[in-house]
Amino acid sequence: MSDYLVKALAFDGQIRAYAVDASATVSQAQQLHDTWSAASAALGRSIVATLMLSAASLTDDERMTVKVNGDGPVGGIVVDGNAQGTVKGYVQHPHVHLPLNDQHKIDVKGAVGTKGFLAVTKDLGLKEPFTGEVPLVSGELGEDFTYYLAKSEQIPSAVGLSVFVNDDNTIATAGGFMLQVMPGADDDVIAKVEKQINAMAPISEQMRAHKTPEEILASICGQDNLKILEKMPVKYACDCSKERFATALASVAPADLQQMIDEDHGAEAVCHFCGKTYRFSEQELRTILKNATQKED
Template identity: 70%
Template sequence: MSDYLVKSLVYDGAIRAYAVDATETVGEAQKLHDTWSAASAAFGRSLIGTLLLSASELSGDEKMTVKINGDGSIGAIVVDGNAKGTVKGYVHEPHVHLPLNEKHKIDVKGAVGSQGFLSVTKDLGLKEPFTGQVPLVSGELGEDFTYYLAKSEQIPSAVGLSVFVEDDNTIGVAGGFMIQVLPGASDEILDEIEKKLQEIPLVSEMIRKDGKTPEEILYTLFPKDKVKILEKMPVAYECNCSKERFAEALASLPKKDLEEMIEQDKGAEAVCHFCGKKYEFNEKELTKIMNEANQA
């Protein structure tokens, strides 16, 4: 079944909870960027976190960009998300494989690093986008998204992100959840959630071993009769690049740069960071772009 995300309210609206199966989404990203195990796990968790964050905070045509810049071996991760459930992104160093950590899991912290920042820039259709930034607290990313929500959005939350990478670097399963505490949640409810979070297996194990759906992940976290499903939305990795978009970017370059491309290079090639597609521009096309930019 195609990937999807479930939104819910729990305990009569005291808790907001989301869960997502993003196996195909993360798998598509892995194929496009040829990420190796450590990069696959870190990039996948970043995509899942952005899906959950976008679903909880955006509507209409709003969009956001999540940047994770740590001192680990993969360098920067950039992910774009929107309210429609699509994400796209890239990782600076996709070919990173590390020894397993002390828990015999992929060393995401080693790949991301523990010194650096996580920033979220939201384009809400206003004059200026809004950016919130927090330091990395663990490099495991679930804790880092949790910390962002607590510090920048002032929402007590718990975020679980999980990616199972096969021996050939492809994605076995990927998914996650987000729990947000709303005003009116009692101490008893919070204690119950805290206890449950210590007991539950990784999301990837729930999907891979038990075949759990996003709804069933929520029912693992909370009593089923306390969960009210609000919406199911498809999610996917989707790049909206086009030759027209790259032409607009070229038009913003200094005139001397365009003249150099025309006279010396006899054309230009643009490559999309997000999906790897290549777009060729010949001398005639570049001249037209330059002339139209000068007239604007």
């Protein structure tokens, strides 16, 4: 089945629950950016988290940008998401492979680093986007997104993220879960959920055993306590276009645009998210410069 995300309520609405299978989505990102194992895991976990955060907090045409900037070798990670389950993302240094950590798993903490920040910017259609930023507390990313939700959005949460990378750098599975505690939730319910999360098999093992997002949530909350609200498809897709890059060029300083015209006789723009190249001729740059100058006047 194609990638999809599940929205649910548990324990009569005391817990909001989300889970996603994003294996094909992360696989497409890996292929587009030629990421190696550690970079794949870091970018993939960020994609999985962005899908769930977007599903939990966005509606209609609202958008979200997640930025992870640590002191590890992968550098910055940027992921865009929307309410329709579409994501796109990239990692600054895609060719990062590290020795396995003490648990014999991909060293995501070593790839991302432990000093830096996690920032989430939401474009809710208001005059100014809202950005919440927290320092990295782990580098494993699941704990970092949990910390972000607690500190920036004041929502006690649990976030589990997983990307299993094959020996040839292809993606076997990618997915995760996110539980959010609603105000007034019973302490016994919270304790029960925490106990189940600590006792459950790793997400990657469950997904490799073909467990669905619904089954992963059921293993945490119990089937009888879970009410599935919605299943929505998710995918990797880039919405870049020559028109968008032309708009970006129009915001460049006129002197710099003139320099492109005089020295380069054109310009080339490459999309970070999908690698597509857009070329602008000298005449196209002259038109952009002329229109931009007229607007200033």
